[in-house]
Amino acid sequence: MPGDLVLLIDHRDTTVTLDGQALRIERPGRPPHRVPLGPLGSVIVHGSPLVSCDVWRALAEAGVPAALLPGRGRGEPAHLGAGLNASVALRARQHAAALGAQRVDIARALVADKLSAQRALLRESAERWLVEHEDCEAAIGRRWADLASAADVSTVMGLEGAGAAAWFRWLGGALPSRWRFQGRNRRPPRDPVNALLSLGYTLLEAEMRAAVQAAGFDPALGFLHDIAPARAALVLDLMEPLRPSVDALAIQVVEEVLDPRHFTYSQTEGCRLNKTGRRQFYAAFAEAREDWWQPQPAAAPVSLASACWRQVQWLRVRLGEPAPAGDPALLEDFDG
Numbered sequence: 001m002p003g004d005l006v007l008l009i010d011h012r013d014t015t016v017t018l019d020g021q022a023l024r025i026e027r028p029g030r031p032p033h034r035v036p037l038g039p040l041g042s043v044i045v046h047g048s049p050l051v052s053c054d055v056w057r058a059l060a061e062a063g064v065p066a067a068l069l070p071g072r073g074r075g076e077p078a079h080l081g082a083g084l085n086a087s088v089a090l091r092a093r094q095h096a097a098a099l100g101a102q103r104v105d106i107a108r109a110l111v112a113d114k115l116s117a118q119r120a121l122l123r124e125s126a127e128r129w130l131v132e133h134e135d136c137e138a139a140i141g142r143r144w145a146d147l148a149s150a151a152d153v154s155t156v157m158g159l160e161g162a163g164a165a166a167w168f169r170w171l172g173g174a175l176p177s178r179w180r181f182q183g184r185n186r187r188p189p190r191d192p193v194n195a196l197l198s199l200g201y202t203l204l205e206a207e208m209r210a211a212v213q214a215a216g217f218d219p220a221l222g223f224l225h226d227i228a229p230a231r232a233a234l235v236l237d238l239m240e241p242l243r244p245s246v247d248a249l250a251i252q253v254v255e256e257v258l259d260p261r262h263f264t265y266s267q268t269e270g271c272r273l274n275k276t277g278r279r280q281f282y283a284a285f286a287e288a289r290e291d292w293w294q295p296q297p298a299a300a301p302v303s304l305a306s307a308c309w310r311q312v313q314w315l316r317v318r319l320g321e322p323a324p325a326g327d328p329a330l331l332e333d334f335d336g
Contacts, residue, residue: 005039006286014049065210077202093319106223111160113241115144118167120295136170188270192263195271200246209235211308238311248293
């Protein structure tokens, strides 16, 4: 499992090369920095610094996820993770389940976990802000109850979308008006909260992709999301129960770390963090990565990497693999 250090490369005049078992980071007029590979948990690159090919190879071999983000908000992010695992038997079970009757059962379970996490975050936020939440909680609860009778994946996706819409509608009414949040929007995001949500989901996707690839699953074939060109459907599937944790991070950041001056606005590029805002956001992300928000209080902090690992192991068990050995805290969800 990767370490806990988040490396942010945010200057286009930066050069990154491999130096033994470390990354050598150089900028004109500054002394070079050497970052060992061992402690790295993830690498985030903004824009177009010069990174040598052997750096990407070393990160992939070490299972360290990397997210490559466009410098000015244009285009889609790219994700790099571990190389393909050789577990053909596991992939065969995945394909059989995703193309058979088990697909809808797994899709229902993923959305049920997401709705439960949304409801937990709703209660936590409403209690802290002293804001009414009963209507939203009831709406999410109805979608959760309706999952039991959902006969196909399209219905499951509809229930997921309705639950998300209810949650974001409530959040828009609860957050101060200076954040201009009225619901989810993207490509490009049009307000600061949506900018944080999009960025947070992108970082989550990088971490989840690394876990999926390291386990040997086929990232492109999911249960909840359909097959589409360039879509890592299984990665998106396993992200769903963890999206409320990103929402919790975005809420924390707008409450405690950032204010609207940390964002820029453009008709073509939408709303995005400025350089000062990015530094502060990634510092908050690095801290949250080691104590990832959970819908139920944990006896000990759970890292983002462990949360992604748990999702991957949950799927392995659903497909008939034996429960993983190791930390009992990570096994408690695998008995059903």
